[in-house]
Amino acid sequence: MLFSENLEKLIQSFNRFPGIGRKTAQRLAWYLVAQDKNFALNLAETIKTTVESFKTCSQCNMLSESDPCPFCISPDRSDSYLCVVENSSDIQILEGMNEFKGRYFVLGHLLSPLDGYGPEQINTAMLLERIENLHPSEVILALKPSAEGEATIHYLWELLKDKGISITRLSTGIPFGGDLEYSNLNTLANAWKRRYTVQ
Amino acid sequence: MLFSENLEKLIQSFNRFPGIGRKTAQRLAWYLVAQDKNFALNLAETIKTTVESFKTCSQCNMLSESDPCPFCISPDRSDSYLCVVENSSDIQILEGMNEFKGRYFVLGHLLSPLDGYGPEQINTAMLLERIENLHPSEVILALKPSAEGEATIHYLWELLKDKGISITRLSTGIPFGGDLEYSNLNTLANAWKRRYTVQ
Ligand SMILES: [Zn+2]
Ligand SMILES: [Zn+2]
Numbered sequence: 171m172l173f174s175e176n177l178e179k180l181i182q183s184f185n186r187f188p189g190i191g192r193k194t195a196q197r198l199a200w201y202l203v204a205q206d207k208n209f210a211l212n213l214a215e216t217i218k219t220t221v222e223s224f225k226t227c228s229q230c231n232m233l234s235e236s237d238p239c240p241f242c243i244s245p246d247r248s249d250s251y252l253c254v255v256e257n258s259s260d261i262q263i264l265e266g267m268n269e270f271k272g273r274y275f276v277l278g279h280l281l282s283p284l285d286g287y288g289p290e291q292i293n294t295a296m297l298l299e300r301i302e303n304l305h306p307s308e309v310i311l312a313l314k315p316s317a318e319g320e321a322t323i324h325y326l327w328e329l330l331k332d333k334g335i336s337i338t339r340l341s342t343g344i345p346f347g348g349d350l351e352y353s354n355l356n357t358l359a360n361a362w363k364r365r366y367t368v369q
Numbered sequence: 370m371l372f373s374e375n376l377e378k379l380i381q382s383f384n385r386f387p388g389i390g391r392k393t394a395q396r397l398a399w400y401l402v403a404q405d406k407n408f409a410l411n412l413a414e415t416i417k418t419t420v421e422s423f424k425t426c427s428q429c430n431m432l433s434e435s436d437p438c439p440f441c442i443s444p445d446r447s448d449s450y451l452c453v454v455e456n457s458s459d460i461q462i463l464e465g466m467n468e469f470k471g472r473y474f475v476l477g478h479l480l481s482p483l484d485g486y487g488p489e490q491i492n493t494a495m496l497l498e499r500i501e502n503l504h505p506s507e508v509i510l511a512l513k514p515s516a517e518g519e520a521t522i523h524y525l526w527e528l529l530k531d532k533g534i535s536i537t538r539l540s541t542g543i544p545f546g547g548d549l550e551y552s553n554l555n556t557l558a559n560a561w562k563r564r565y566t567v568q
Contacts, residue, residue: 173461174434176419183412187400194388200458201386202416203423203432210420213382214413217401220375221409224402233402235373259399262372 177203229300231276231293233258241274248272252306254297254326256280256313264312272310275300280318281325292322294329301333308336315342315360376402428499430475430492432457440473447471451505453496453525455479455512463511471509474499479517480524491521493528500532507535514541514559 177199184195202210226232227239234240241247241261251272255261261274277292301309311326313319327337343361344353353361376398383394401409425431426438433439440446440460450471454460460473476491500508510525512518526536542560543552552560 173439174419174422176415176422176434179415180412180419183408183415186408187397189393189396196458196461197388198386199419200432200456200461203420204457207420209382209385210416213379214416216375216378216382217409217413217416220373220379220398221402221406223373223375233399235375240372257399258403259395262395262399 230274249304250307253310253312281322282318311339429473448503449506451503452509452511480521481517510538
């Protein structure tokens with residue numbers, strides 16, 4: 171028995187979010203229906219206002235309510251360090267460290283030629299222009315160590331290696347709190363290869 | 370640096386959903402901002418339409434777009450079996466079994482006197498009226514085996530035990546695919562006590 175076409179539509183919308191399976195989507199949809207209506211109506215309004223106010227920063231390609239974005243115009247951040255990320259949301263995660271005070275660049279996608287994401291789709295030209303303007307001494311490729319991430323890191327390294335800039339990437343290995351037993355073999359083999367002296 | 374007040378509001382709204390932590394809320398909010406705007410605007414519209422169309426069924430207390438709900442008016446379902454659940458969403462989960470063809474009743478909350486949920490708040494009078502009208506031969510208390518669930522099961526059993534109705538509850542024990550090692554002691558002790566002959 172179909173509960174309600176509207177509810178089913180709502181469940182399917184939540185199901186489209188990354189990492190939200192059918193069961194969680196059901197839970198979210200029913201929560202909205204069961205809560206006081208104002209919460210749900212406010213959420214609907216917030217979604218509308220937010221997505222309508224966001225655009226892409228013409229300098230760093232980040233999603234932001236202003237162009238240039240706060241990170242590109244801030245006088246408190248250094249042009250010497252440029253951190254390249256896959257998505258705008260990665261910036262919020264990295265900012266959580268409260269460690270990095272340089273500039274950002276958002277690729278928008280990792281290199282994945284079979285899915286139609288070649289060098290143009292990951293905004294290579296815009297990145298080169300950004301580097302041209304900022305003259306950073308270090309470009310940090312803060313991309314995830316997946317097959318696509320590795321391909322992108324390699325591609326960008328080839329592109330940038332002769333420009334006299336230090337090209338770095340995040341350390342890979344066993345995560346803190348991670349268990350050897352539950353690490354996959356790639357992670358383990360990589361951590362073994364990258365082992366370092368205890369001091 | 371605050372990214373955007375709107376985005377922060379959106380993150381905090383998602384964070385209010387059960388089981389959605391701050392990190393997942395961030396992921397959901399950014400996904401909405403990064404997708405094509407139509408998806409987000411449609412979601413906002415679906416939320417509005419859905420919550421505005423849902424009300425409570427006056428017979429079973431379920432959230433539904435019609436009163437009586439489809440389960441209460443369906444001629445294909447038997448009055449002989451009444452399944453009591455905590456929330457409307459439990460009905461969708463149980464319907465997934467495609468096994469039960471009786472009626473439902475939604476308590477809305479488990480008994481939890483310290484949080485202000487006494488017999489009146491869990492709609493005891495409405496349940497008694499429902500039983501009066503349906504004359505079921507079996508009432509299935511499909512409540513979770515938590516402290517509050519057990520208290521509610523016990524309370525409802527006391528209330529109904531002298532009415533000549535069979536009062537049942539769902540089996541408790543080790544879940545399929547569950548590991549002895551990862552079962553908590555209550556689950557294990559209960560499964561031990563309820564062990565049954567293999568045949
Ligand atoms: Zn920017
Ligand atoms: Zn009903």
